[in-house]
Amino acid sequence: MEQTRPAATTAAPDRERAGPGRLADVDALRGFALFGILTVxxxxxxxxxxGTGVDEPGFGSPLDTGVRAVVALLFEAKFFLLFSFLFGYSFTLQLDSAERRGARFTPRFLRRLAGLFVLGGLHAVLLFPGDILTTYAVLGLILLALHRIRPRTAVRTAVVLFTVTCAAYLLLALALRGADGGDPAVAAADAQRATEALRGGFGSVVGAHLDQLPSVVFLLVFFQAPAALAAFLLGLAAGRHRALSDLARHDRTLRRLQAVGFPLGLLGAGVYTWSALGHPGPSVQVFALGVDVVTAPLLAAAYAATVLRLARGRHGRRLVAVLAPPGRMTLTNYLTQSLVCVLVFTGVGAGLVGRVAPAGVAAIGVALFAAQAVCCRWWLARHPYGPVEWLLRALTTLSWPRWRGAAEAGTVEAGTVAGGAVRAGAAEAGRATAPGPRGPLS
Incomplete structure (x- = not known):
């Protein structure tokens, strides 16, 4: 395989560090992705x-169906790709930081991945079976092994991953033609049992999560993991070229991503949405997943291009002020979202699972993200890291990071949902760190 050493320190990394506004734009993109993940x-x-293939009883009004359609069309299977891309991008910043200092990068990164895996395992069992942190931890090992890959080879490998995964789903769809999709009554009964378990106490909720894990792991391995790895590689390639350090220079590329990504991405999302809401046979559902594998990245890219262009526009400062703070504390926010939802929807708290209409669920998500945006702004005015980011950084560096005090002026977080702790200002010149959605389809 064609390989090269990590790029040495050049003017490009200096531009990356010198432009806090530019990286703040990227933080805003990460915050936007965090909102999309929560919505799913x-x-x-x-x-x-x-996701069971049967309709939820009591919520079949046109409004309920419309809300489900909007979430499936515009959100599902799109936003974890943005975080995966940013994970790969920030990985290159970490490598460059370690090379500038002559430090050993691999031990730190492995400790970070171990921390992510433990956090993800606890998250999946206690809060949300659709955890992606464990997937990121495993795929991070592959990214580490491929860290010398050339950008062009990384892009080609990503394209191959998307294409092969799509082809596998299409072949499986052909094999399933005429297959029985199962008894809807059985699926409904299983979902009702899961609902009652989630309305129980802590032990009952954990038991329900454990029951869901096998099916979730299947989707993670065969749907989300290949796409996430491909996005890692695309982010790595973009990071080698410091593509996000000077967005004005790439405005034409951003426009092209919008022009291509929106029509093709929405077309594929339409097929996926029809499959998700129409409950056709298994062959059609698998076919729709295959289509989504190759079109969701296009829509995700169009979203990213739109947010980055808006962040540089007339009202960009306001947009960044809202989205960047939660984007700098993605790991804390990701876990907090699950914790709040457990308290709202399971028997550990209010026990509202299955009792809130889709529109109400969406409203709760918007309110939760708005509260997080306010809290993050307050927290970062007093602390350099989010609380979980601080803990993961301590494990990574085997030291106690600074706890009090706002982040240094001119520095911006450049991490991911998997930890978000790559600092791109002068303060990070002497440190290398690195730091994730339900769903399999978020």
Whole structure:
């Protein structure tokens, strides 16, 4: 395989560090992705019927169907790709930081991945079976092994991953033609049992999560993991070229991503949405997943291009002020979202699972993200890291990071949902760190 050493320190990394506004734009993109992930995850946390192929009883009005359609069309299977891309991008910043200092990068990164895996395992069992942190931890090992890959080879490998995964689903769809999709009554009964378990106490909720894990792991391995790895590689390639350090220079590329990504991405999302809401046979459902594998990245890219262009526009400062703070504390926010939803929807708290209409669920998600945006702004004015980011950083560096005090002026977080702790200002010149959605389809 064609390989090269990590790029040495050049003017490009200096531009990356010198432009806090530019990286703040990227933080805003990460915050936007965090909102999209919450919008998808909360639908699974609020209903055990979601994703089962049967309609939830009591919520079949046109408004309910419309809200489900919007979430499936615009959100599902799109936003974890943005975080995966940013994970790969920030990985290159970490490598460059370690090379500048002559430090050993691999031990630190392995400790970070171990921390992510433990956090993800606890998250999946206690809060949300659709955890992606464990997937990121495993795929991070592959990214580490491929860290010398050339950008062009990384892009080609990503394209191959998307294409092969799509082809596998299409072949499986052909093999399933005429297959029985199962008894809807059995699926509904299983979902109802899961609902009652989630309305129980802590032990009952954990038991329900454990029952869901096998099917979730299947989707993670065969749907989300290949796409996430491909996005890692695309992010790595973009990071080698410091593509996000000077967005004005790439405005034409961003426009092209919008022009291509929106029509093709929405077309594929339409097929996926029809499959998700129409409950056709298994062959059609698998076919729709295959289509989504190759079109969701296009829509995700169009979203990213739109947010980055808006962040540089007339009202960009306001947009960044709202989205960047939660984007700098993605790991803390990701876990907090699941915790709040457990308290709202399961028997550990209010026990509202299966009792809130889709529009109400969406409203709760918006309110939760708005509260997080306010809290993150307050927290970062007093602390350099989010609380979980601080803990993961301590494990990574085997030291106690600074706890009090706002982040240094001119520095911006450049991490991911998997930890978000790569600092791109002068303060990070002497440190290398690195730091994730339900769903399999978030």
């Amino acid at each position: 995850n909360i639908t699974y946390l609020a209903s055990a019927f979601h």
